[in-house]
Amino acid sequence: MAFAPSEEPVALKILVAGGFGVGKTTLVGAISEIRPLRTEEVLSDRGVDVDDTDGVEGKTTTTVAMDFGRITIREGLVVYLFGTPGQERFWFMWDELSYGALGAVVLADTRRLTDCFPSIDYFEQRGTPFIVAVNCFDGADRHEPEDVRIALDLDPDVPVLLCDVRRRASAKVVLVTLVEHALKMLTAAQR
Amino acid sequence: MTGPQWMDEEAGPLVRPYALTGGRARHSGAKLDLITMVTTTGSPRDVPGIGPEQRRILEIARRGASVADIASDIDLPLGVVRVLIGDLHDLGLVDVRAPGKVAPLPSERILKEVINGLRAL
Numbered sequence: 001m002a003f004a005p006s007e008e009p010v011a012l013k014i015l016v017a018g019g020f021g022v023g024k025t026t027l028v029g030a031i032s033e034i035r036p037l038r039t040e041e042v043l044s045d046r047g048v049d050v051d052d053t054d055g056v057e058g059k060t061t062t063t064v065a066m067d068f069g070r071i072t073i074r075e076g077l078v079v080y081l082f083g084t085p086g087q088e089r090f091w092f093m094w095d096e097l098s099y100g101a102l103g104a105v106v107l108a109d110t111r112r113l114t115d116c117f118p119s120i121d122y123f124e125q126r127g128t129p130f131i132v133a134v135n136c137f138d139g140a141d142r143h144e145p146e147d148v149r150i151a152l153d154l155d156p157d158v159p160v161l162l163c164d165v166r167r168r169a170s171a172k173v174v175l176v177t178l179v180e181h182a183l184k185m186l187t188a189a190q191r
Numbered sequence: 192m193t194g195p196q197w198m199d200e201e202a203g204p205l206v207r208p209y210a211l212t213g214g215r216a217r218h219s220g221a222k223l224d225l226i227t228m229v230t231t232t233g234s235p236r237d238v239p240g241i242g243p244e245q246r247r248i249l250e251i252a253r254r255g256a257s258v259a260d261i262a263s264d265i266d267l268p269l270g271v272v273r274v275l276i277g278d279l280h281d282l283g284l285v286d287v288r289a290p291g292k293v294a295p296l297p298s299e300r301i302l303k304e305v306i307n308g309l310r311a312l
Contacts, residue, residue: 010301011226011257011290031312035263039270068259073308077301080226080259099224100290102297168312176309183302 009076014178015097016067016083017123018107019115023135023165024083025067027107030171032069032081039066039093079175094122103129103182105174107165110134110143113151120152129182131159133174211244211267212274223258223273226290230255233284241282245275252285 016024028034067083084097098104104123108116116132123130134148145160154160159177163170209216223229229252244265251264262272279285 008288009228009255010297011228012297012301012305013226013290036266037259037263038266038268068263070260071309071312073305077304077308078257079305079309080257082225082259097225100226102302172309172312176306179302179306179309183299183306186299186302 009078012077012079013097013101014079014081014175015101015104015128016081016107017104017116017119017130019109019112022107022109022112022115023137024107027105027133027135027165027171027174028067028069028081028083030165030168031175032071034067034069037066037068037082098123098126098128101128103131103178105178106130106132108132108134108148108152109137110141110148111137113148116152120154124155129178129185131161131174131178131181133161133163133165133177135165136162209271209274211242212271215274216270222289223276223287224289225259225269226257228255228257228288228290229261229276230286230288231284232286233282238282238284241279241284242275245279248272248275248279249284 016027018024025034067081069081069083071079071081073079079102082097084094104119106116106119106123120130120132122128132148132152132154134143134145136142142162145162148154149156149158149160152160159181161174161177163174165171165174229248231249231252233249244267247265248261251261256264258269258272258276261276262269265272267275276285276287280287
């Protein structure tokens with residue numbers, strides 16, 4: 001029989017959620033080696049017409065693949081990122097995706113803020129630690145994080161920050177903010 | 192034939208991914224999360240009757256790989272890969288280990304390590 005290692009390898013799961021075209025793929029790609037991951041659901045071309053792309057010029061096709069990124073912190077400690085499909089027809093996958101997740105980044109676009117309501121509701125109900133990262137798109141008005149907090153009716157504890165997911169440094173701050181928030185929730189729960 | 196036409200252009204390609212699993216969409220055995228770690232324990236040469244996809248899985252998981260890693264590497268849908276891994280588990284060729292089976296959240300120490308690691312990227 002094999003000898004058990006002194007410490008078992010740890011794999012952590014972080015979700016990146018949000019509406020269609022909000023920048024989930026870009027965020028995962030900015031910080032990790034991104035690879036496509038196909039789900040079992042085969043979608044027809046019809047989705048291309050059904051997706052509401054008002055205000056998200058520049059993204060014309062729907063991807064069936066999930067975004068999947070991997071960050072190796074050290075040998076035996078790996079963080080996996082999963083960009084969860086934002087469209088309603090993918091909701092059946094969320095229970096599985098969020099099972100055992102360390103936390104979630106809800107990406108928001110101020111032009112379509114309501115798109116992230118379902119994600120926020122979902123993580124609030126499940127007690128999954130989450131933060132809201134407002135992706136600052138070119139051409140969109142900039143909003144103060146506090147305005148976004150009020151508009152989304154967020155708990156005062158939930159971190160809200162502005163970001164530019166195309167920049168690696170910004171993507172790093174987003175992830176660090178989430179893990180710090182998860183740590184805070186963990187220590188609060190232990191008290 | 193005048194019955195309902197079940198196969199039309201919407202049916203997609205004729206060889207469906209689940210053909211590899213004998214039509215099974217779920218595996219009855221171990222629950223395989225996306226980040227469940229799969230490690231090869233047996234040699235694929237010893238076992239007749241496993242397909243090329245399963246041989247590739249055994250190859251990929253030699254040093255341990257998550258279910259998501261494997262699905263991405265062999266470019267098959269997640270559901271199909273789960274069934275294939277489940278079969279390999281039944282045959283005793285892989286070991287599967289669910290993440291966070293002890294606690295829903297990792298320890299404070301691990302989280303601090305992750306924060307420092309992310310900052311250092």
